[in-house]
Amino acid sequence: MLLIPYDSMFDLLIIAVMFCILVSLGSGLFFLVRDRGKTERTVLSLSLRVALSILLLALLAYGFTARFI
Numbered sequence: 001m002l003l004i005p006y007d008s009m010f011d012l013l014i015i016a017v018m019f020c021i022l023v024s025l026g027s028g029l030f031f032l033v034r035d036r037g038k039t040e041r042t043v044l045s046l047s048l049r050v051a052l053s054i055l056l057l058a059l060l061a062y063g064f065t066a067r068f069i
Helices: 006-035 041-065
Strands: none
Touching: 006 041
């Protein structure tokens, strides 16, 4: 059984959220160029990015207060 320390899992979670933010940003750019602002996919993609950024800030704040980072 693979045992990963909790702080390493926390670091991986932060990296995964950062990767999701970059993917959402890229998809927002793609939808902006492809749809030329005629659909709401760009807004949804960038709204998801904002939500993920808030989640990242919350995870970082928790990591600093719990001394995982």
